Amino acid sequence: MVDEVDLPRVSAPARRALVAAGYVRLDQLAGVDERELQKLHGMGPKALRILREALEERGLSFRT
Template sequence: MSDEPGTPADDFPHGAGHPARGALRAAGYTRLAQLTTVTAAEVLALHGVGPKAIGVLREALAAEGLAFAGE
């Protein structure tokens, strides 16, 4: 997380939902690219992350030419 004013705490899509984004930050993830090191199942196991958030994150990753680990 950056201390600079105006710098977002993460770059996850807002469509993923506040609980999911908070869960990802609590787990130490702040950048979409970091999710390429974990599987969708591992992210789904985080409290606050549901199937909708996984779909939104998967689409955001794909838009950047990225994917969850193993996909």
């Protein structure tokens, strides 16, 4: 359910892409390969930057 999504403020297309891929919480993105997220339709460089910064604030990161 979209009301239960706990992600940083990214564009609507990026948010829909994440939810469709099963990512509804920021912590679920920790350890995910950033290149895989780039492949999602609607996921642009700005959204990836916002997510990367949000992860870093929590001491987490994408897989390198």
